Amino acid sequence: MQKPNRTLLDNNRKSLIVVEVKRPAEDITKDYVIGQLRSYMRQMKSDFGFLIGSDLRVFYDGPLNPHSDPILLERIDFEKQSEKGITFVKFFNKGSLAENRHDEYLKNKLHKFNKKREVNSLVQQLIGFEIKQKVIGYLRNEFPDTDDETFSDALQQVKIEISRKGEIKQQIVTTEKQKRTPKRKIIRPQNQRPNYQSFGGASPSAKIANIPFESHLETRLRHIYGVLYFMKQGLDYPSAIHQTHRLFPEVQDYETISDKCRRGFADSVDEFISWFNSDKILNKLLEKFSLTDHDYDIFKELLTQ
Template sequence: MEKWNELCYMLSENIPSNMSEQLFELKVIQAFEKLGWSEYNNEIIVRESIQVGASNRISPDLVLKSKELGNLFVVEVKKPSFEIDNLTFKGQLSSYMGIMRVDVGILIGNKIQLFLDGRFFKENGIILIDEIDFERDNNKGLNFVKLFSKENYNREKIENYAKEKTLESKEIEGFKKLKNQLLSGNYNEKIVTYLKTELLKEYNENIIDKVFQILEVKIANNSNIFPLINHERKRIKKYNTFENVDISTKKLPIGQYVRKTFNDLVSTNSIDKSEIERLQQGSYSKLTFDIQFPFLAKENSKYYEKIRYWKNPYHIDGEFYFVTSQWYEVPANNDRPYYEEWLNKMKR
């Protein structure tokens, strides 16, 4: 884990937020040399100009290779202030992987994304197999070091890892789908019908109907259970905080709804310190809210960017926290159900 923590320091903690892509690329080269690869020995090829067709040329940022096997994987480097969840970046990496005839590709910017050729999954293009935040003691980071250290590099291990991550992702999606299906309300009637059928073996129908008139059977969230799938006061700065803003939650857009209801939780001290810590973690926020940034960030956090967080912070236990503004409510990306599930858990 020490080597991964060192990479976090090199590629995230010890760089300015406005670092240029060219300087960040040098940091990435140093990081791979920490993993045993050598630019001097031509194992890290930087911006090699490659002829494509009669008149075109390409220059992948980094190509990692060995004398025995040739090209192993491509690395595309993006400015660390950019969000690399970008189809253009993915398309660029996919093109380079195809032209260089490699199956593995890596995007590195504000985090790391690992891709594998889709043919291993009988799909077209390249497939995102894992996303790794620059967080110390991150088990995903430890796996990255194991997979991409020169002494351990083995494509078959990467393929097996990809299959495990794909299965894990399907389990998470299956869990969410089944949970939402059971909470839809249709299954409450089915449960009642089943219970009545079973009870008819011991009681008459009239008694059963009278009992169910005063009883309610429903499936509800267990606020005490989160399924785990492979997972001092400071000087107070003067801010115009969001506290005491009067907004009705009725039919509010998702952004206003989050700000208002989170303010209610803060004002009633409904969130404990451990939850505040978890809300500052990218992985926890992704799993809990299906969002791409940590729910909370301090101004001096590596995650904090003005364009990603609302300008008015919340004052919690003597410190100021900003809440991410990246919330969506469209058919293809609806964050409201995830937030409401968490909100109900905090209220109980």
């Protein structure tokens, strides 16, 4: 059975740290290298693992780790007067280990690790589609005297985007490159608008609002059908929501229709769009609402045409 290069014990003679040393030229980010260290840590039941190669990496796999894999607490470059290196030596020298001062180091690093995860999670929510929908909802409420068609048309000429700063910089660089590239005349198609062929020339408002669903959730199914209909016509999700809202004037808040697609069906707007784009939405409708053959065929005709 292979063993790590070094093992450091705590005051109770229990393995506290395993140390694995690799050649500086070896890539210590490879899965098999990290997997080897993880195996040693589990084998020795060590809380900490030090992986030394081109730099020093400190891993933790003790009782405070909620994850299945060890946590990378810190990466320390081999540089003179490195602040990280000085702090590391301060907490992991022989005297500090004897006094269990590494517990303070662990507490601080776990706090930063968890904070970073919380920030990243919040960032993902901020740049997600649902926040964009709420921004659109706020804007819609700011113009109560504007009819839905006018607002929807105006919205299609406005770009609403929340993205990471790095992505914004990349967009700026790309734009600058485009400015330096000779422009060619491009004929773009006009914004795709819904056609009413599938309704025999009739306005969808005369059809969708009265689709004879058998389910007791017929109103919800009509709202979802309307959104899917307009998305099939090429509109994006927000525009499809607005167009569907026009078909149901009794719905006071257009967000209610969006809720039917989100909380009332998919877990999120992104999930709804993903199902639509991957052709999974028909089966998802069947599973969620236990559609009868009659109701299933109504959606099937729309989604497979």
